[in-house]
Amino acid sequence: MPLVKSVRVGKHPDHTRFVMEISDQVNFQISMLADPYRVVVDFPEMGWQLRDGANPPMYGELSGFRYGLFKTGTSRIVLDAKAPVKIKDTFMLPPRGHVKNWRFVMDLVKTDRSTFMALMKPAAYPSQEVAQNNGSQTATSPVQQARVPAMLPPQKPEKKSKHVVVIDAGHGGVDPGASGVSGIYEKHITLAIARQLADVLKRTGRYKVVLTRDRDVFIPLRERTAIARRAGADLFLSLHADTFHDRSVRGASVYTLSERASSKEAQALAERENKADLIAGVDLSSTTDDLSFILLDMAQRDTKNQSSKFAETLVKDLSGAGSVLHNPHRFAGFAVLKAPDVPAVLIELGFLSNKRDERSLRSKTHRAKIAESIKTSINRYFNRVEEANRS
Ligand SMILES: [Zn+2]
Incomplete structure (x- = not known):
């Protein structure tokens, strides 16, 4: 697998140059996205030898850079531009002199919005294929799978011996989520705790556990809810960790879906x-919001009640594992919670902007404590469900 060794941006008198050192020569495909202006480059799957949070300083027309796995077989970089840009030149330089790696070079210049919009059309930048095919895969991508309508009736097995719990590790791949005071990314914290929680739940013998992702890969938001519905989920937990400008703020909180947020912060x-999808450079211009929903629907009202009951239990149990925010059960319109028939919560495990919270979330021992407390809540929740089914 090709390895990305370094990334840098340079400001030249008439252009901005982006350079990425890669161990091998690779194919690439460039596309542009507006609102905000982004340049997206897809490569075959590559390994990244860049440190978390160690993003290159940005110059010229560029203001941000993200990288990671977009789907199996495709690694992606997303560059944020301050203004409309066009690509003056792209090429791959072979190793030469003291530079032992290949270099992907892209020169950008400022342009106007109408030129940029014209360049957004497919094939404005034809893909560059290198002579030898280095095995990029064509497996069904998560994005293609996401086209499965999210509103299909659930495929629930007739009789289930186990409750199905779907654990969603927030962010992933080209969408790193928040970054902590030490530079760690939210996507790595959420995956670590998702795996630990899956283990403790499986050990009870009571649950079938499904992870929306088990590696560092991007999954579109609507695909996460689609995975839950395909699995016939009885409960959906999306795991996250927040940041806040006031670094003294710390503690966990639990969110359920509401068309009206409980506060401005929520x-x-x-x-x-x-x-998340925008961060990852997904073209959202053609997708309609088929996650919009009717809150008067009875099934959904019941789902909301179930979600709230679980959230109330959860905030109590979480407070045993560490600090929680005041009014820890909050509401807002999270897209990932919008499956109409699956009780769902989003847990903000703590603040990566707070030193103590970040240290706790990086500790496997502390994460195990959190996983235990979530497991206790899940047990309580399903005890009540089973009791209600018996009576
Ligand atoms: Zn998040």
């Missing part, structure tokens, strides 16, 4: 979390 948080 609303802002949902807006941040709902941007």
Whole structure:
């Protein structure tokens, strides 16, 4: 697998140059996205030898850089541009002199919005294929799978011996989520705790556990809910860790779906979390919001009640494992919670902007404590469900 060794941005008098050192020569495909302006480059799957949070300083027309696995077989970089840009030149330089790696080079210049919009059309930048095919895969991508309508009736098995719990590790791949005070990414914290929680749940023998992702890969938001519905989920937990400008703020909180946010902060948080697809450079221009829903629907009202009951239990149990925010059960319009028939919560495990919270979340021992407390809540929740079914 090709390895990405380094990334840098340089400001030249008439252009901005982006350079990425890669161990091998690779194919690439460039596309542009507007609102905000982004340049997206897809490569075959590559390994990344860049440190978490160690992003290159940005110059010229560029303001941000993200990288990671977009889907099996495709690694992606997303560059944020301050203004409309066009690509003056792209090429791969072979190793030469003291530079032992290949270099992917892309030169950008400022342009106007109408030129940029014209360049967004497919095939404005034809893909560059290298002579030898280095085995990029064509497996069904998560994005293609996501086209499965999210509103299909659930495929619930007739008789289930186990409750199905779907654990969703927030973010992943080209969407790193928040970054902590030490530079660690939210996507790595959420995956670590998702795996630990899956283990403790499986050990009870009571649950079938499904993870929306088990590696560092991007999964679109609507695909996460689709996975839950395909699995016939009885409960859905989305795991996250927040940041806040006030670094003294710490503690966990639990969110359930509501068309009206419980506070401005909750609303802002949902807006941040709902941007995951945009962060990853997914073209959202052609997708309609088929996650819009009718809250008067009886099934959905029942789902909301179940979600709230679980959230109330959860905030109590979580407070035993560490600090929780005041009013720890909050509401907002999170896209990932919008499956109409699956009780669902989103857990913000703590604040990566707070030193103590971040240290706790990086500790396997502390994460085990959190996983235990979540397991206790899940047990309590299903005890009540079973009791209600018996009576
Ligand atoms: Zn998040």
